[in-house]
Amino acid sequence: MTLPDLNASPFFLDDEAQAWVARTRDSLSLDEKLAQLLVPISLRLDRAQLDRFLALGVGGVSRFATLDPGALRDSAEYLQGRSRVPLLLCTDLEGGELASVGGAAGTPYPNQMAVAATDTPVFARRFGQVMGREGRAVGFNCTFSPVADLDLNPRNPIVNTRSFGSDRERVTAFCEAAIQAFQAEGVAACAKHWPGDGVDDRNQHLVTTENTLDLPGWEASYGAIYRRLIAAGVKTVMPGHITLPAYAHARGRPDEADLPATLSPLLTITLLRDELGFNGVVISDATEMGGFTSQGPRRDLVPRVIAAGCDILLFPTDVERDLEALRRGVRDGRLGEARVEEAVTRVLALKASLGLHQSTALPGADTLRAPEHLAWAEECARQAVTLVRDTQQLLPLDPSRHRRLLVIRQPQRRNGLGFPLADLRIPDLLEQAGFEVMLYTPQAQVSSDLYDALLYVVAEEALMVTPDLRLDWVELHGNPFRAMERFWDVLPTAIISLGTPYYAHEAPRCPTLVNAYSPVLPVQEAVVRALTGQQPFLGVSPVDASSALRPVQRLRDLAGREEVRR
Numbered sequence: 001m002t003l004p005d006l007n008a009s010p011f012f013l014d015d016e017a018q019a020w021v022a023r024t025r026d027s028l029s030l031d032e033k034l035a036q037l038l039v040p041i042s043l044r045l046d047r048a049q050l051d052r053f054l055a056l057g058v059g060g061v062s063r064f065a066t067l068d069p070g071a072l073r074d075s076a077e078y079l080q081g082r083s084r085v086p087l088l089l090c091t092d093l094e095g096g097e098l099a100s101v102g103g104a105a106g107t108p109y110p111n112q113m114a115v116a117a118t119d120t121p122v123f124a125r126r127f128g129q130v131m132g133r134e135g136r137a138v139g140f141n142c143t144f145s146p147v148a149d150l151d152l153n154p155r156n157p158i159v160n161t162r163s164f165g166s167d168r169e170r171v172t173a174f175c176e177a178a179i180q181a182f183q184a185e186g187v188a189a190c191a192k193h194w195p196g197d198g199v200d201d202r203n204q205h206l207v208t209t210e211n212t213l214d215l216p217g218w219e220a221s222y223g224a225i226y227r228r229l230i231a232a233g234v235k236t237v238m239p240g241h242i243t244l245p246a247y248a249h250a251r252g253r254p255d256e257a258d259l260p261a262t263l264s265p266l267l268t269i270t271l272l273r274d275e276l277g278f279n280g281v282v283i284s285d286a287t288e289m290g291g292f293t294s295q296g297p298r299r300d301l302v303p304r305v306i307a308a309g310c311d312i313l314l315f316p317t318d319v320e321r322d323l324e325a326l327r328r329g330v331r332d333g334r335l336g337e338a339r340v341e342e343a344v345t346r347v348l349a350l351k352a353s354l355g356l357h358q359s360t361a362l363p364g365a366d367t368l369r370a371p372e373h374l375a376w377a378e379e380c381a382r383q384a385v386t387l388v389r390d391t392q393q394l395l396p397l398d399p400s401r402h403r404r405l406l407v408i409r410q411p412q413r414r415n416g417l418g419f420p421l422a423d424l425r426i427p428d429l430l431e432q433a434g435f436e437v438m439l440y441t442p443q444a445q446v447s448s449d450l451y452d453a454l455l456y457v458v459a460e461e462a463l464m465v466t467p468d469l470r471l472d473w474v475e476l477h478g479n480p481f482r483a484m485e486r487f488w489d490v491l492p493t494a495i496i497s498l499g500t501p502y503y504a505h506e507a508p509r510c511p512t513l514v515n516a517y518s519p520v521l522p523v524q525e526a527v528v529r530a531l532t533g534q535q536p537f538l539g540v541s542p543v544d545a546s547s548a549l550r551p552v553q554r555l556r557d558l559a560g561r562e563e564v565r566r
Helices: 015-027 030-036 047-056 069-082 112-117 122-137 168-184 215-231 245-250 265-275 298-307 319-331 337-353 371-384 426-432 473-477 521-531 550-565
Strands: 060-063 088-091 190-194 236-239 386-390 404-409 436-439 453-458 493-497 512-515
Touching: 015 337, 030 319, 030 337, 047 069, 047 319, 060 069, 069 088, 088 337, 112 122, 112 168, 112 371, 122 168, 122 371, 168 215, 190 215, 190 265, 215 245, 236 265, 245 265, 298 319, 298 337, 371 521, 404 426, 404 473, 426 436, 426 453, 426 521, 493 521, 512 521
Parallel strands: 060 088, 190 236, 404 436, 404 453, 453 493, 493 512
Antiparallel strands: 386 512
16 A cells, blocks of 8 residues: 655655544444545535535535534534544635625635636635634635636536636646635645546536647646646545546547546646656545446446545435445455555545644634725726727717616526526726616617617626526517617617626627626726726736637647647
């Protein structure tokens, strides 16, 4: 049995911490070791459910960051105070409307793509500081962020605004800054989704997806990113339900080309561990996702996840059932005890590297919405708002010329779980700026006699099970007949996107387009200031906002240059 080097990156454990890892590991039964490899999710922090997890001895619990901060903090203290082994308390600290701490009770820091649009890594460092500090205050010590994917395919609905864009150097620098900030705040960071999402146009929540790059292209992009992030000391890596056929073929293993990284020893052990030298913890992506469940019966898949090199199986759909599947895997030899020993050692080492073997006490909760954090969020928002085009010279909007505004927005916004989201504030903010704002209905007559300008205000961040993020003209215009109408020849028109940056491709004839990437309130306020000329448009687009092909072509060119150097 080969155990990881706990003195090396990313653990850096001293003799006392290493002794704790060995002592704790050796005190656990096989069942208890297997339980340490499971991290279930608690959707509502129900005490009966938490007690069940504690009784089973799971290695950690994941909770949604947007839940009530008081309930999050209470549940963290409840769990840690009753667990024999300190727990990893995990979440996705990705910022934006959908993954900021405490929802409205925390700092509304913009999402990763908005951060990237500032073109300044300091805002990625502040992203990690704000998310890390506020996450620690409510009990988190492990985040499944930052997203290290390249947003190369505008049709990909899961990467998009969750990434730092399509440029390798920018994504790497911003991820490094965020990782270092998270981990300085006592939160283990995670690079995801290995071996790289953002090429396929499908969503791995729904289907196993494919990274179709050839090996030189992958090495010049995702491979280079992961090498740098591993060197930077990222503590965890999350394989996705994503294949990399080029590597399997290059290794002479075409029969494994269709295996996603969560089930592929070739991708996770040979490539990630052996070739790239990653020594930290490998956490599978959520195993209730369609990209995983479509691979076969769960009783067979569960032990394969650990055997394939993942140290933690994320989100068992039924903890008792998945524990039994692991036991059977050990009994019938599909999952070796040496592999279990290695995985649990890494899990315990991660906990020790966070100081959990010494204390699970939480810092004070006064960091939530700290004045410094709010100021940083506002500055990030101000720097992010991007003018893609204004060929009609509509901007700045002025009440003396554009007093009567017609606003078209989504009638009902929802998050990834289908729950309603708050209405956007931009119409109210425009009214406060002196405009008369009328909200569009399917019965509205769109005429220059009635209105001076028309604004589409749309907020579609990348979501869990969204099949695509394209403009839904039927939803916006109210019915299939009006969906075919276009109004920019009737009124001066602008599209304002508080999410995906690709509407230039959806509405190529719309003369004015503004990208703001994230619907958090500081961004909405910055948008209105920019629209009305109170501040300049300062954002630099992290992607090619006008074409679905150019980012991939740039990547191919980059791969060619890397080959020439070699």
